[in-house]
Amino acid sequence: MSLTDILEQFAYIANNPNAILKKYIEEGKDVIGCFPIYTPKPIIDAAGAVPMGLWGGRITPTFAGKYSPVFTCSIMRSCLELGMTGRYDGLKAVIMPILCDTFRGMSSSWRAGVTDIPLIALVHPQNRTDLGAQDFLAQEYLSVKLRLEKILNREITDESLHESIKKYNYQNALVMKFSKLALNHLDVIKPLVRHYILKSAQFISVDEHIRLMENLIEELEKLPEHVWSGKRAYFIGITAEPDELLQLFDKYNIAIVGDNLAQESRQFRTDYEICETPFWSLSSQWMHIEGCSTVHDENADMLEKFIIKEAKECAADSVVDCLMRFCDVEEYDYPDIAKCCEEEGLYCLCLEIDQSSEDNGQTLTKIQSYSEL
Amino acid sequence: MTEQKAEKPKRELPLSRQLVNKQTEDVYASAWAAKEKGESIGWSTAIFPQELCETFDVPVLYPENNAASISARHFGNQFIEHTEGEMKYPINICSYARLNMGMADMMKNGKFEGVEPAMPLPTFLCLANNSCTQLMKWYENLSENLSIPIFFVDCLFNYNEEEPDAYKNKYVRSQIENNIAAMEKFFNKKFDWNRFLEVQRISQVNRKLFNEIVALNTRMPAPLDGFDLFNYMSCLVICRGKESTTEILKQLKKEVEEHIANGTSTFRGTEEYRVHWEGIACWPNLGFNLKTLRKYGVNAVMNGYVTAWDVAYEPGDLNGMAKAYQCSSTNSFSTPSIMDMRSKSMKKFACDGMLCHVNRSCKLMSFHIFTGRDIIEARNKIPIVNFDGDQSDTRVFSEAQFENRLQGLVEVMKENKGGK
Numbered sequence: 001m002s003l004t005d006i007l008e009q010f011a012y013i014a015n016n017p018n019a020i021l022k023k024y025i026e027e028g029k030d031v032i033g034c035f036p037i038y039t040p041k042p043i044i045d046a047a048g049a050v051p052m053g054l055w056g057g058r059i060t061p062t063f064a065g066k067y068s069p070v071f072t073c074s075i076m077r078s079c080l081e082l083g084m085t086g087r088y089d090g091l092k093a094v095i096m097p098i099l100c101d102t103f104r105g106m107s108s109s110w111r112a113g114v115t116d117i118p119l120i121a122l123v124h125p126q127n128r129t130d131l132g133a134q135d136f137l138a139q140e141y142l143s144v145k146l147r148l149e150k151i152l153n154r155e156i157t158d159e160s161l162h163e164s165i166k167k168y169n170y171q172n173a174l175v176m177k178f179s180k181l182a183l184n185h186l187d188v189i190k191p192l193v194r195h196y197i198l199k200s201a202q203f204i205s206v207d208e209h210i211r212l213m214e215n216l217i218e219e220l221e222k223l224p225e226h227v228w229s230g231k232r233a234y235f236i237g238i239t240a241e242p243d244e245l246l247q248l249f250d251k252y253n254i255a256i257v258g259d260n261l262a263q264e265s266r267q268f269r270t271d272y273e274i275c276e277t278p279f280w281s282l283s284s285q286w287m288h289i290e291g292c293s294t295v296h297d298e299n300a301d302m303l304e305k306f307i308i309k310e311a312k313e314c315a316a317d318s319v320v321d322c323l324m325r326f327c328d329v330e331e332y333d334y335p336d337i338a339k340c341c342e343e344e345g346l347y348c349l350c351l352e353i354d355q356s357s358e359d360n361g362q363t364l365t366k367i368q369s370y371s372e373l
Numbered sequence: 374m375t376e377q378k379a380e381k382p383k384r385e386l387p388l389s390r391q392l393v394n395k396q397t398e399d400v401y402a403s404a405w406a407a408k409e410k411g412e413s414i415g416w417s418t419a420i421f422p423q424e425l426c427e428t429f430d431v432p433v434l435y436p437e438n439n440a441a442s443i444s445a446r447h448f449g450n451q452f453i454e455h456t457e458g459e460m461k462y463p464i465n466i467c468s469y470a471r472l473n474m475g476m477a478d479m480m481k482n483g484k485f486e487g488v489e490p491a492m493p494l495p496t497f498l499c500l501a502n503n504s505c506t507q508l509m510k511w512y513e514n515l516s517e518n519l520s521i522p523i524f525f526v527d528c529l530f531n532y533n534e535e536e537p538d539a540y541k542n543k544y545v546r547s548q549i550e551n552n553i554a555a556m557e558k559f560f561n562k563k564f565d566w567n568r569f570l571e572v573q574r575i576s577q578v579n580r581k582l583f584n585e586i587v588a589l590n591t592r593m594p595a596p597l598d599g600f601d602l603f604n605y606m607s608c609l610v611i612c613r614g615k616e617s618t619t620e621i622l623k624q625l626k627k628e629v630e631e632h633i634a635n636g637t638s639t640f641r642g643t644e645e646y647r648v649h650w651e652g653i654a655c656w657p658n659l660g661f662n663l664k665t666l667r668k669y670g671v672n673a674v675m676n677g678y679v680t681a682w683d684v685a686y687e688p689g690d691l692n693g694m695a696k697a698y699q700c701s702s703t704n705s706f707s708t709p710s711i712m713d714m715r716s717k718s719m720k721k722f723a724c725d726g727m728l729c730h731v732n733r734s735c736k737l738m739s740f741h742i743f744t745g746r747d748i749i750e751a752r753n754k755i756p757i758v759n760f761d762g763d764q765s766d767t768r769v770f771s772e773a774q775f776e777n778r779l780q781g782l783v784e785v786m787k788e789n790k791g792g793k
Contacts, residue, residue, distance in 0.1 A: 067740075067743050069740065071471050071733060073518045098530045098532055101737045102736060104506070104704070104740070105737050105739075105741070106740070107530075108745075109743070110748070120534075121532035121533070123529050123530050123532065125529075126502065126527040127525045127526070130527070132546075133544065136544035173431050298523075300513050301592060325465070326512060328465070331463040332461075332462070332470075332507070332514055335462050
C-alpha cells in the first residue's frame, strides 16, 4: 500500500464514522459507543466487540435541547442529538465515564432521550493519592465488564483481557513512534493529515488501526528527512476541529509538532501496567495519567509544566489552546497555561471551538496574526 | 467598587435571625483571630465532612456561602470582573468560583477593599466534590494561586438509581481516614476521637431539627415564607457541628410553632399558591424575586437546595458517615433519583406548581430541570416553568422574564384551582 493510499484510508475513517458503524453491523460485529475521554476499551475488545468513539458532529442540535441546557458543550449536545435522531442506531451500548458535570447530567439525559441504547456509566477516582483509589477503580472496571457481559450475553475472560491490554499498549507505542517520526516529515504530515491519523483510531478496531499504523510508519521511514522552516505549534484542548481550522494552519505554513488533545495524543500516552490481574492493569493507567484537565493531580501546576515540557521537547514556538466552549474543566485551566507559556517564551493562541458554530472569522485573524510574528 | 450597597429592611428581625447573624459574625471573627495569631485557617466546600476540622477546633470558612452573602449584598461584580479581566478566566465557569477566585487574588495582591463579610486568606483547603466537579477545578486553582494544600474527599457520582455499591463507600471512608492522618500532621495535633463522636452527635441533632422545621412548612398556609429557609440554611453550611446551631434551630422551631398556633406566617401576603423552587437562589435578585412572588400570592414553600445538608448517619459509624457524604448533595444523584425525591416532597408540601431556576452557573442542576420536567409533569400533574438566572452573575437574570414566567405559572395554577 502506498503512503497516499494509507493516508486516504485514515482520512476516510476519520470522516465517515457512521458508514464504518454500518459496515461493522452488516458484518455481524457488536459495536459499543465510547464517550470521551477514558473508556476502558480493552474490556470491549476482549469481548470481541468494537469500541467506537462518540465525538458528536458538525450539526446544529434541535432535539437535544429537550434534555440539555443551551450552555452544554457542543460535543455532548451533538452526541445526544445523534443518539436521539437514530444516527447511533445499532450500537449495543454506550460507555460513559463521568468526568465532569456535563457527564453527570448527560447520563440521565441519554437514558431519557435515547431509550434503546443502554448506558454503562462509570466514575474514575479523582483522589488518586489515596490508597483506596486504585482498589475502587479496579472494582469499577469489573462492574463495567459485568454490565457489558450481560448486554452482549457472553463471557469476557481474563486471558482475553490480558491480550487486549497488550494490544492497546502496542497501539500506544506505535502512535508515540509516529508522533516523533512525523517531526521529520512535516511536509507530508500536515495538520489535517496528522489529525486524521490520530482521530481514525476512534472509529475502527484496535487491530485495524495497528495494521494501518505499522504500514504508515514503514512508509514514512522510507522518506528522506524534511527540514521544516515554518512555524511549529503544539496543540492542546479537547478537539482541533473542524477541518477548515487545521487547513488555515496549513495555509499559513504552521505545522503541528505535538499535541495534548483529548481526542488525539491523550488517548495514547499512558500505558496499562502489566499486572497479575487484568483489572489492576486496567486501573493502573488512570493512576499514571499526567497533564489532563479531567484528572485531578495533587501538584496543582502539573498540567502547565507538562504542556511546557512537551512543547519544548518538540521545539514548538507556540501553544494553541483549542478551548471547547462550555467545557468547564478546560476553561479553568486556560489562564494558568497562558501565563506559563508567556513566562516560558511560548506564544499562546486561544481558539474557541464549537461544533455547531460555522463562523471562523475571528480564528482566521488570530492565526494570521500568529503567522506574521 | 462598582455598585451601591442595597438598602436593608428596617424591620426588626426575629430572635432566631439575630442569632444566625451573631453566629456568622462569631465564625468570621474566630477565623480573623486565628490569622492574627498565625494559626491555620481553612476554606471549605459546602458539603465537606466538617466533623474533621470541628474536632480539630480549627476555624473554617465556606466560599460558596461567602459568595452567596456578597452577591446578595450586590458586592460581587468587582471580583467577577477581576477574574474575567485581569485573571483571564472565561465567563462560562461558575460565578461563585469567579467571585471567590477574584477575591482571593485581590486579597493576595493587596487590592481588596474590605467588602463584608471578608474572609481571611486560608492556609489550607477542604474539598469534597459531592456538589459538582467544578469545585475540584476551582480549588485546584486556589491551591495553585495561594500555594496551599488541599484535603480532598472524592465523593463519587451515583449514576445508577440503586444504593451505591460497598466498594464505593470503602474508598470514601478510606479518604476520610487518610485525611484525618494528614490533618494530624498538618495541624500538629492529635485527633480526639471522643470529641469527634460528640461533633457527630451535635451534627445529627442539628440536621434533624432543621428537617423538623422544614416539615412544619407543609402546614396550609405555611408558617414560613419559603425563602426564609435560604437564610437559616447557612447555619447548617457553616456551623453544622456546633451547639450554637442547635440553639438557633430550637429558637426557630419555637417561633414557627408560635406562628402555627397564632395562624400567622412570615409570608407577607395571602398564600394563594404554593410552589416548589428548584435550584439555588438568584442571590443578587433575592429581593425582587421575593417581592414578585408575594405580589402574585405565591409562597415558594419548599426547595430542594436547603435539604442538601441533610447528612444523615449514626454517630460513631464511619461507614455510615462516608456513605452520607457520598449521597448528601442532590447533585450526586441521577435525575430520576432526584425527581423521585422532588415529586414526593411536592405532594407532601401540596405544591400547585414548580418554579425552576435555570442557573447559568450550575450546569448539573440545569440538566436535572431539563431532563426531570417530564417526570414531574407525569407524576404530579402540576405546571412547571423555567426562568434564566444565576447565583451571583448579575448579567443573566431578567426581571421582566421572571415576572412574565411567573404570571404564566399563576394563570395555569389558577385554572387548576377552578379559576379561584
